[in-house]
Amino acid sequence: MSLPRIAVDAMGGDEGVRVMIEGAALARRRHDRFKFLLVGDETRIKAALEDHPNMRGASEILHAPEIVSGDEKPTQALRRARKTSMGMAIDAVKRGEAGAAVSAGNTGALMAMAKLSLRTMPGIDRPALAALMPTLGETDMVMLDLGANTECDARNLVQFAVMGAAYARIASNLAEPRVRLLNIGTEETKGTGALREASDTLRAAQNQLAFSFGGFTEADKINRGETDVVVTDGFSGNIALKAVEGAARFVTDLLKEAFQSSLRSKIGFLVSRPATELLKHHLDPNNHNGAVFLGLNGVVVKSHGSANAKGVANAVAVAARLLEEDLIERITADLAESGLAAKTRSRRTSVGAEEA
Template sequence: MSGAPRIAIDAMGGDEGLAVMLDGVALARRQNTALRFLLVGDEAQIRAGLATHPNLAAASDIVAASEVIAGTDKPSAALRRIKTSSMGLAITAVKAGNADAAVSSGNTGALMAMAKITLRTLKGIDRPALAALLPTLGDNDLVMLDLGANTECDARNLVEFAVMGAAYARTVNGLTQPRVRLLNIGEEELKGTSEVKAAAAMLRAAPNLALCFDGYIEADRLGRGDVDVVVSDGFTGNIALKSMEGTARMITDLLRRAFTSSLRSKAGFVLSRPAFHMLGTHLDPNNHNGAVFLGLNGIVVKSHGGANPAGVAHAIGVAAKLVRDDIGRRIADDLTGIGAQTSATPAAAQ
């Protein structure tokens, strides 16, 4: 990438509407004044919204789009509107070289399908994976993938996910040798599916990778902070992610209920408010927003549909980091560390 990074924004995607998207883009611009934007969507609405963001207007161009991909649209239907929808045109801008990355808060399935069809996968990557950052008790967020892009995966797919996840962790967390583990039903070597065991054998047989493979991890240890990247198929990963999110919401609701149950409890809450503010900040999904489709010939970041402006800005910041560190080149370079070993190991491992 040369010059200031330019991010294409699907301005019409997401649950909260155009105003929240523009507020988030404007915040990202204040945080990084080098950023430039392509705002894709209804031109009249975008121009009206920019009236309250003159600094953003000066750093943005508008790409008119006549259609919006709804959250209920099936990927197959969305694919027919790549050339007319705000989501499709944002991704197309990346392919055409008019933008360095695309960010959308829209339909995840449609975004995945459009991105894969438009950008194609990197050489050596069979399938792209959806990766996200999750909070932990450690110093760094956890990179977890795949989170739903591929419900079924073979051993080679899992190895590719490990390589891509490690490259991502090195970019966003500044790690040299990320600790990588495969999600499993136990840490013992004999446990797990044949695909998981074969993937573990491949990773152990490839010592030149820019990662440290530490074997397996169980789901109850995902938040402990003793691993940097966790790899699974998309079916398992999505269930694990939703379980973590649900547990966090349950704990928050239980604490709220406990601290409003009596006058004494309410007094205790007042004294504990700083600690609970810190807890809320750590668990706020807006502070970890920005899932990435890794393995494509271009950068596409998925912002949560219900993200607030701070969450949108965070997702844009993730995209800018990936542009700056040339994540595609990192992944391509790391794939050479797998070599021909991956084609021979699975049969011996099963």
């Protein structure tokens, strides 16, 4: 089965062209159906392609004269969008020259450009940033929003639940994902008015939902494997994500120090190496790389800025999977079937995207 081309912002990320091209080449070695539109400095891209002959017949280069810097404000980046590798990659999706865009660049700028260029889907007020996170269960967990909207009302949270469940059905091959709202407690009386209203709306529509709504969950439960989709506002979600990532690094560094503390510890490391390697694999963010902006009229995937080639390849694979499974059509169908778009009332008219 052929796939639409994937536009890759070759200039984004901490290491830019080398890692982005290497990651795309790795993705193509795994799936030779992938084809690319490589957007960025033509000279540098051509030089990087010299090391990856498998990319030459599967890639086209689109020269972009400018780059979005990591610390650039979204409003500033928007003014230069038509000349930047990030903006041109997104515009290729809008024009139908690519099926999806992948970038490891500035998150806030990517969100702003994608929303302005592609617009939100009918029935969706604001797009949300969703990512897969490891759990103790058999599948990863989808969490959203992770930073696109710092404040959300009940209507936003309900829409996020529908979009997150559609993504979980694709990413984890689940027939009926278990969805919960992140809160400070599991009791129905806990949390903000928006959380309680969203919970009431989802419970009332339970029979029309393409997922199972289980009420509230707390932050210490999100990785236990008891929930497939965790829904929250972008402010809380971004804090939770970075706390989980920080805890993972803390555990990894603590084990490293412990195993190096004495000769006996080093021997113990050799004995337990298979288990520690499994832990390292499970906690490596590159194995879960590829956050998705859900709710847009197009597929845009955000790779972590520090991702290595394996991480970039995984982000490309996420984009391809969403194209294959027609994520946008699934969300549209789920919204129509549930009727939720008309059941909640938006209390705010503007919430800006923030850089995650």
